[in-house]
């Protein structure tokens with residue numbers, strides 16, 4: 001996207017004194033902890049006040065806080081942050097708080113390829129990318145009148161599954177749909193959910209080899225979503241719906257998980273295909289990404305979403321996961337990002353992993 005700007009920004013940077021900054025939320029404890037382990041100084045951007053709870057976690061606390069009145073104000077401080085040789089690690093909340101358009105043009109070297117934004121945030125583009133890569137996505141139902149089995153209705157731009165609902169018939173759909181909001185209808189895939197955390201390095205060839213660079217699997221999780229994941233404590237969903245109580249899909253936390261080993265080749269193949277396709281589409285996804293999947297009883301993966309940066313599902317693994325342990329002890333996703341920046345700085349390849 002802004003390669004020229006990136007080079008301009010990096011020209012004045014002291015590569016021996018890079019600092020890692022992110023917004024104090026989401027996966028920031030892990031990002032700061034991983035950066036510190038790799039010897040970086042860290043800056044936490046926080047609204048209004050320094051968040052007190054970081055004092056309770058000294059190894060996850062940034063070395064310095066930058067307090068802003070509003071996340072959008074980060075734009076006003078880019079010169080100051082550039083003077084501090086800051087590299088930004090974006091996470092979901094960072095992009096959400098700043099706004100995707102402002103994030104896209106933020107004048108700070110940012111880990112990953114920001115060109116991915118338009119492919120990730122528009123569900124049609126996302127489908128073009130993932131299906132174009134050969135992945136199977138849940139079927140989309142264009143006309144609600146065609147609902148003849150359970151579907152999930154998703155509102156555009158809804159965060160954390162807010163407002164999503166399940167319908168089994170057109171009548172149910174009509175009762176629940178909120179007018180004036182754009183939405184999509186997807187087949188509700190029966191199966192078990194796995195959220196797969198990958199790391200793609202375009203500059204290192206020490207893992208699962210791709211055309212350029214290599215791919216790692218660092219961990220996987222299952223999201224804990226309220227109320228759907230525990231609603232059965234009160235009765236079946238059907239019973240509750242009759243009483244007007246509808247399950248919701250609001251993420252409250254993450255649960256560690258491992259997958260039967262025989263499925264790992266498929267996991268790598270999907271990651272490989274997504275990366276290879278992205279290179280042709282927009283110059284390539286870089287670093288951390290997550291495929292959100294359901295595995296059916298036929299052991300097929302259906303991918304319902306991609307997140308193109310660190311996901312909060314990596315947080316259970318601050319001291320490593322059953323997969324990252326096989327790469328290096330004590331390797332979190334946050335630490336892996338810091339390692340990539342350190343390696344790129346040393347080899348003069350920062351332009352390959354930042355945008």
Ligand code: AMP
Pocket residue numbers: 138152154160161164186187188189190193223225249292294304305
């Ligand atoms: P999303 O915002 O697309 O990540 O969806 C929020 C949550 O809804 C997911 O974490 C899943 O629990 C659930 N979900 C999304 N799409 C599907 C689907 N097609 N089939 C079954 N569950 C889904």
